[in-house]
Amino acid sequence: MDDVEDLLDQAIWLIEAKKDSCPDYIREALTCRFMFRKLFLRAVALDPCVSKGEYAASWRNCSSALPSLLDSSKYGSTVPQSFSAKIQRRFASTVPPRPVMMNDLKDTYDYLQRFFDDAEAARGVFDCLKGSQIFTFVSIFGTRKPQPSVYVRCLLSSLINNKMRVSGETSFTQFIFDDLAELVLPADILVDMANYAVESPQSRKFQIAKRMDVFVERVGQSYLETLRAMNMNRSRTRRMLCHTILDWENIQLDAEEIDMSLREYTHEEPIAGQTPDEENVWSFPLSSWSYYHKLHQMEWVVQLGFELQIYRTDELAGMYWYLQYLANFRLQHLQRIRTFTLRRVDVIERPTAEQTAAFSQSLSFLNFSMLETSATQCFADALSCLYISLVHLSLLPANFEFPYSTPGFRYSLRMRPFFPISIPSVPSYEEFSSLVNPLSAKPQERSALGPSLEAKRLDSLLEAAELATKIARKEWEAVSKSSAEIARCQGCEKEWRVKQKDVLRSVIAVGIAVAGVRKWVAGGMQAGKLKVEVAEKGYHDWWVVPKVKAL
Numbered sequence: 090m091d092d093v094e095d096l097l098d099q100a101i102w103l104i105e106a107k108k109d110s111c112p113d114y115i116r117e118a119l120t121c122r123f124m125f126r127k128l129f130l131r132a133v134a135l136d137p138c139v140s141k142g143e144y145a146a147s148w149r150n151c152s153s154a155l156p157s158l159l160d161s162s163k164y165g166s167t168v169p170q171s172f173s174a175k176i177q178r179r180f181a182s183t184v185p186p187r188p189v190m191m192n193d194l195k196d197t198y199d200y201l202q203r204f205f206d207d208a209e210a211a212r213g214v215f216d217c218l219k220g221s222q223i224f225t226f227v228s229i230f231g232t233r234k235p236q237p238s239v240y241v242r243c244l245l246s247s248l249i250n251n252k253m254r255v256s257g258e259t260s261f262t263q264f265i266f267d268d269l270a271e272l273v274l275p276a277d278i279l280v281d282m283a284n285y286a287v288e289s290p291q292s293r294k295f296q297i298a299k300r301m302d303v304f305v306e307r308v309g310q311s312y313l314e315t316l317r318a319m320n321m322n323r324s325r326t327r328r329m330l331c332h333t334i335l336d337w338e339n340i341q342l343d344a345e346e347i348d349m350s351l352r353e354y355t356h357e358e359p360i361a362g363q364t365p366d367e368e369n370v371w372s373f374p375l376s377s378w379s380y381y382h383k384l385h386q387m388e389w390v391v392q393l394g395f396e397l398q399i400y401r402t403d404e405l406a407g408m409y410w411y412l413q414y415l416a417n418f419r420l421q422h423l424q425r426i427r428t429f430t431l432r433r434v435d436v437i438e439r440p441t442a443e444q445t446a447a448f449s450q451s452l453s454f455l456n457f458s459m460l461e462t463s464a465t466q467c468f469a470d471a472l473s474c475l476y477i478s479l480v481h482l483s484l485l486p487a488n489f490e491f492p493y494s495t496p497g498f499r500y501s502l503r504m505r506p507f508f509p510i511s512i513p514s515v516p517s518y519e520e521f522s523s524l525v526n527p528l529s530a531k532p533q534e535r536s537a538l539g540p541s542l543e544a545k546r547l548d549s550l551l552e553a554a555e556l557a558t559k560i561a562r563k564e565w566e567a568v569s570k571s572s573a574e575i576a577r578c579q580g581c582e583k584e585w586r587v588k589q590k591d592v593l594r595s596v597i598a599v600g601i602a603v604a605g606v607r608k609w610v611a612g613g614m615q616a617g618k619l620k621v622e623v624a625e626k627g628y629h630d631w632w633v634v635p636k637v638k639a640l
Contacts, residue, residue, distance in 0.1 A: 093130060097123050118161035125154045132208070137247045141215035148212075152205035159198050207237040211245045213580025220268035220312075221454060221577040223249060227319045228389075229581040229588065231326065232630070242320045250313055265305050265312065272381060273374040273426055275433075275451035276444040278355060293354040304347050304375055311336045315386065327393040330386050331506040337383035338510055344375035351375075360432065372429040377422065380512070384419040388412065388465070390506060396630035402485055402623055404503065405633060406476035407525045409469045411504075416466035418513045420459060427455045457568075457575050464564035467557045468592075468632065471599055474554035477525065478547060478606060479635060482614070484621040496522070551607050558600045565593050594628040598636075605637035 101123050104116050132147040178186045192200075211230070217223045230237070230245065237245075266280040274280050284298035311333060318329035348371070359369035391412045394400055400408050434440075434448050479485045491499065497518045501508075507515045516524070568576070569589035578585035609619040620638045627634050 094127060097127050097130075114161070114164055117157075118164050121154065121157040121161060125151070125158060128154055141212050144215070145209055145212045148205050148209040152202065152209065155198060155201055155205070159194070162194055203235065204238055204241065207233065207241045208244060211237075211241060211248060214245060214248050216580035218267075219271055219577070220264065221271060222579055223316065224319075225576070225578050225585065226580045227316060229578070229584045231319055231323065232588070233584075236322060246317055246320045249316055261309060262302075262305050265308065266301075269374070269378055270447060271451055271454050273372070273378045273430075275430065276440075276447035277374075277433075279351065279374065297351065297354050300347055300351055304344060307343055308340055308379070311340060315382070323393060323397060327390055327397065330390050330393070334383055334386050334390070334506070335509055337379055337386065341376050341379040341383060344379045345373060348373045348375050360429075374429075377426055381419070381422060381426070383510075384415060384422065384513075387507065387510070388415050388419070391415065392631040395633055398625065403480065405623075406473050406480060407500075407521065408503075409473040409476065410521075410525050413466045413469035413473060414516075415513065416462050416469060420462045420466060423455055423459045423462060427452070427459070430455065453575055454577070457571060457577075460564055460571075461568050464561055464568055467561035467564060468596060468599070471554045471557035471561055471603070472632065472634070473525070474550050474557065475599065475603055475606070475635070478550050478554070479621055480526075481547065482606075482610075484606075484619065485623070485635070547610065548607075551603060551610065554603045555600070555607070558596060558603060562593070562596045562600065565589065565596055569593060588629070591629040592632065595632040595634050598628065598634040599632075602635055602637040605639060609639065 101120055104111070104119050104123075108116055128147070128150045132151050135144060135147055172189065174189055177189050180186075210233075213230075214223065214226055217226050227245070227249075231242075263282060266282065270277065270280045278284070278294070279297060279301060281294075284294040284301070287294040287298070289295055314336070315330070315333050318326050318333060320326075321329060352371070357372065359371045361369055391408060394408065430448065430451055437444060440448070476485070500518045500521060504515050569586065569592075573579050573582040573585075576582075576585065605619070609615075612618075618640050620640055622636045622638070623633060624636060
């Protein structure tokens with residue numbers, strides 16, 4: 090790098106030395122280009138462990154140098170022979186090589202501007218000190234439109250995972266311990282770094298540290314792999330998450346064995362069953378932590394399917410039902426974790442200030458996660474009920490031609506990434522079909538039910554959609570009003586709040602759609618008086634809301 094900078098400095102000196110024989114505007118145009126090269130070189134050569142201010146300043150300087158390049162470009166002329174297909178073939182790493190792309194000057198300027206803006210925005214990861222904050226930042230950063238370039242996403246990964254140190258400040262073991270403490274083990278001996286200072290094998294702290302090392306080593310690669318997957322393009326992110334959930338399934342099973350071996354040293358007391366026949370309930374903290382991350386990733390896989398538009402119109406009802414099915418499992422699991430956390434709070438008679446702060450932070454995270462999960466479940470349930478009603482009323486195309494497959498085979502193909510998962514298990518096709526199609530679509534079954542009973546069942550389904558929409562709106566409003574500390578969105582608060590507003594707009598749109606359908610049904614369901622469209626782009630990529638128009 091130093092040699093290249095010396096050459097650039099020499100070039101700038103030569104231009105300044107010939108100022109008498111060179112017009113000022115040409116000299117300034119050349120100088121600003123060499124200076125831009127120096128700034129760009131310094132930015133890409135920065136160590137990922139630099140301070141936040143130095144990192145942001147380096148990319149901001151590159152961005153500020155762009156206007157002078159664009160303004161002075163009128164003094165130059167294109168040189169097509171400077172690059173050719175022959176040179177492209179030498180540089181290409183694919184066979185056949187990609188064709189040479191000729192970009193307009195303004196398009197190139199816009200691309201560089203977005204490049205530097207995205208690179209500067211990645212500085213937000215310096216404000217993230219815990220796993221929940223980093224996952225929030227990475228998920229929000231990946232939704233930027235247009236998506237950040239490959240280099241910027243790799244730069245963000247290097248900031249997170251530089252020499253097994255997260256954000257350049259915390260050791261990886263401490264980072265995992267902080268994540269465990271926030272979710273399942275606040276102020277617990279299992280995540281006390283002081284255990285590693287004990288060298289006596291007879292000490293329980295030594296045995297705890299030994300077993301926790303085994304867990305960190307087992308989970309470390311998968312944890313980082315999940316973060317790397319979320320930094321890829323959206324299609325590859327979904328594909329990689331389909332693989333990582335299988336690994337987290339195995340981590341959960343391994344963590345159960347470690348949990349049982351740790352009971353000897355933690356002296357944990359289980360929650361006794363309410364009746365003599367019920368078994369005692371153990372906390373399984375490491376397994377619970379792994380299970381939570383697995384459930385969250387399974388939800389991401391389903392939601393990315395909506396964003397990437399891989400589901401057909403007739404699949405929307407089923408996939409939103411499955412999303413609320415997963416969210417329900419995550420909500421129940423969070424409630425279970427919260428029960429054990431509150432039990433530990435009651436056991437401690439005189440908590441220290443450090444313990445009080447740790448429990449307060451953990452309960453804050455659990456309460457917010459439960460609120461967000463419940464909002465997701467209600468919204469998905471509302472959309473599922475709405476789409477089921479629309480299909481039943483023949484307002485959406487539901488009968489596609491599939492001459493070489495059956496509904497059961499298509500269901501197996503769609504759910505294939507989740508079949509290896511033991512908990513939550515994938516419902517059988519018969520069970521799934523009965524839940525997603527509670528209203529019979531067969532004419533002979535409709536006649537057996539009678540028009541009045543069928544109308545009542547349809548109205549109850551639309552009423553359930555309306556109720557779920559009201560609850561979802563109330564809960565998403567509460568989510569959007571949460572502070573950055575509670576929402577764990579430090580570093581991306583502005584973008585996070587924009588996303589929450591988009592979700593709220595989607596909830597409001599669903600409420601309008603449900604009201605429109607109910608009004609049409611109450612008016613006698615006159616043919617041609619209601620039009621339903623499923624737009625390719627809505628307020629939020631994860632929530633596909635149909636547009637209902639009265640004609």
